[in-house]
Amino acid sequence: MLERYGHGGDLETASSLYGRAPDDFVDFSSNMNPWGPPExxxxxxxxxxxxxxxxxxxxxxxxxxxxxxxxxxxxxxxxxxxxxxxxxxxxxxxxxxxxxxxxxxxxxxxxxxxxxxxxxxxxxxxxxxxxxxxxxxxxxxxxxxxxxxxxxxxxxxxxxxxxxxxxxxxxxxxxxxxxxxxxxxxxxxxxxxxxxxxxxxxxxxxxxxxxxxxxxxxxxxxxxxxxxxxxxxxxxxxxxxxxxxxxxxxxxxxxxxxDREFAARTLAWLPPERAWLAERLAALGLRVFPSAANFLLVRLPEDAGTTAADVQAALGRDGVLVRSCATFRGLDASYMRVAVKRREANERLLAALAAYFAERKESMRG
Ligand SMILES: Cc1ncc(COP(=O)(O)O)c(C=O)c1O
CATH class of the missing domain: 3.40.640.10 (Type I PLP-dependent aspartate aminotransferase-like (Major domain))
Incomplete structure (x- = not known):
């Protein structure tokens, strides 16, 4: 389990689980401002x-x-x-x-x-x-x-x-x-x-x-x-x-x-990028909960026949880390949390998810 120590962002654990170097991941499992640190x-x-x-x-x-x-x-x-x-x-x-x-x-x-x-x-x-x-x-x-x-x-x-x-x-x-x-x-x-x-x-x-x-x-x-x-x-x-x-x-x-310029740039970037990512995640069939932060809580579709842990493992092997929310009191294995990152990284997340769901659909049919 990626959340072995209770949190996202654990690149050492990711490395031992998925066989990649710790810096060879795009990390959506912890929620850092992708524009930082400031100059x-x-x-x-x-x-x-x-x-x-x-x-x-x-x-x-x-x-x-x-x-x-x-x-x-x-x-x-x-x-x-x-x-x-x-x-x-x-x-x-x-x-x-x-x-x-x-x-x-x-x-x-x-x-x-x-x-x-x-x-x-x-x-x-x-x-x-x-x-x-x-x-x-x-x-x-x-x-x-x-x-x-x-x-x-x-x-x-x-x-x-x-x-x-x-x-x-x-x-x-x-x-x-x-x-x-x-x-x-x-x-x-x-x-x-x-x-x-x-x-x-x-x-x-x-x-x-x-x-x-x-x-x-x-x-x-x-x-x-x-x-x-x-x-x-x-x-x-x-x-x-x-x-x-x-x-x-x-x-x-x-x-x-x-550095007020850094703050202003971040605040101008986040709301539209978060809305864009939320819309694309919803288009993949995920339920996306409204957020005022730089992360989104999402729920897998009921008919997906998969859990957040399965998604996490598949994406992890692909170098993309998401947070399974099964360890949160009051949530279950159908919830995941993803950070909002810069466009190119967000596109990588969406592509990894789309590929995973397409593969699942194929194997369920077969
Ligand atoms: C809601 C919340 N509060 C506090 C913290 C702790 O933050 P810090 O890195 O400043 O210790 C975290 C870290 O993930 C968090 O998610």
Missing amino acids: GARAAMLRAWERVGAYPDPAARALRRALAERHGVPMEAIWVGNGAAEAIDLALRAIAPKLAAAAAPGFAEYETAVAHAGGRLLDLPLSPDDGFRVTPEAVRGAAAQGADAIVLGHPNNPTGRTLDEDAAEAALDAFRNVVVDEAFLDFSPDEERRTLIRRAAERPGLFVTRSMTKFYAIPGLRLGYVVAHPDEIRHIRGLAVPWSANGIALEVGAAVLA
Whole structure:
């Protein structure tokens, strides 16, 4: 199974499964911005290398200052760490929930982080019939079942659906402790209107987690942050390992954040390319769920006589990686997730899928 370690983007596992070199795949199983990393990242990395003999700033001040300015919040409301995965882990350890509600399907690390914090997960079941919407009723229902925290993806992974305002309000009304994972929200042209970051800086118990690895395509460097009330951030700082964001990541982070042209180019590219890919996938008979992120959740046709794992293996041998969603709570073997990449790569995915379905049809007939 490609998701041996619970995630997409595992090129070492792909290499051992499909007999190709790790860099001989077009990877649709993890969701990086195909236009990145931005130009200035390499120079920033080399600048940081000159100072690699010194400790990085333990308070990550330059990057926090830049993020504070970007989001219009005080820098005391920001903690920077080693990717959103660490940000989520620390937010949940700060909350220490006994029972935390999270959408099913949702990002697998929520369950791990809740377990690290000593709690259990309560599934908030989502349905394909309404496009995997988190409803205010379901949020209130989770509180009524005794959940003392809620974790929500905005947008959610793997569905790509953003949190509706009424569901966000219901969560803030029903729970003191709310984690909103905005790892992919920077791919939305209306990010500024939709983000809960400004709320988080003022409202104790609301933690917004952010990733810089996806939009800027630097997952190998690891960089993410939490925005919360300054008292909560002090608590997080007390729990964190010092220098968790390394000096190279901090320098690159500040450089890429300043590159507004890169951001504008990405935001102009994504909506039309995503719509184009969705249309072509639907033409192959797949059900495509609407997404605000740089990935699409798709469902195999009922009469396909195949599973996401079969598709994944066939395409993998062909050098194309997709994410089977069978490991997501609340989904089954008929779901897959694919990243939106550049046109040439998207065409390669579509051709591989078309060839696979044609072959299946042929063998079912024969
Ligand atoms: C929804 C979601 N949140 C957070 C993360 C973690 O991101 P990072 O690479 O910044 O740790 C991921 C990574 O796949 C993700 O899909």
